[in-house]
Amino acid sequence: MFGVDIRLHLAFFLLPMFIYWTEYSAHHYANGSRDLALAGIILACVAAHECGHMLAARRFGLIPKAVILLPLTGVALYDEPRGEKPQPTLLWKREIRLALIGPLVNLALAGLAALVIMSTNRGVELWKTPFLQPANLPRSLVWANLYLAILNLMPAYPLDGGRIQRAVFARKVDLSTATRRAVSISTAIAMVLIFAGPFSDLWLTMVGVVIFFAAQLEERALVFQSVLDNVRLEEVMLTDFATLSPADTLEDALEKAVHSLQDDFPVVRGSDMVGVISRQRILDALRAEGNGYVQAVMNKIFEVSMRQESLSSAFRKLTARNSSIIPVVEDQRLVGIVTLQNLMHSMALLAESRKLRRDEVES
């Protein structure tokens, strides 16, 4: 939507099940479609909340990339404009403003919904408990927004309150230490809520579970980001790889592709890189036009990288060209290749090894 990926976290499916189950255990009866409608209302309120963050982020010059919707909150991912790193002092003020927008959107929606309900329908008793109830959807709309505003202001990272807390920490320590500190506090809060739920209100357990998932998501994103920024291409590039020649026929190329694990091939004439081609492209061309030469169907426009470039720069080049291979060159000589397939594998491995190393340092 508007260039932003909207993703639904698997945990979202917990919500309708949870509503159905609490309704059923309260009255030995549950209305599936109304329960689903309540879950839909909550999703819409979360989406409106995240829209608020996105629009504000755009105003601050950030590039919204993706939103992951969880049952009671969302995680928004941004890119800094053209990969710049802003001043840390500017960062914490911006973070606080950016965080406050979401809850403000929910407060405004709650107010608006209450006004509309009071001016049109006198039958809806806004102050009657339970506030969130599938049997009374208009009242639930008002209260869902109020609850979302309050919930998201809790100091449990990555909820907005937790982001504000992290921004305050980040004035004294670096961002990853601040994030880790905020995540620990958040995990503690989540645990308390999860265990307090059965003794008071099961919604607390639900909230705890969501905070726990969201904190995990953020922490993983952070580890991935540090891998992207700190790992050089020479650490992950493939140095043992097959190449094709522009004079190869497509059938020969396919034959070579069969004997290699690669999905993508650099095309080399002598010691010159002249193009790139994927296994899929070879197959498509063979199907469409029969046998021909690699020369005619290879991609002649491609990006190259240096050994010392970071993974994030390689990812940017891959996505910008919508390509899946980058040749790594040194003095115009091909020394390795980095493919999307190989990046995905090594990213997961590197993230894991970094986490292990960090746990070692901490214990």
Ligand SMILES: [Zn+2]
């Ligand atoms: Zn928010």
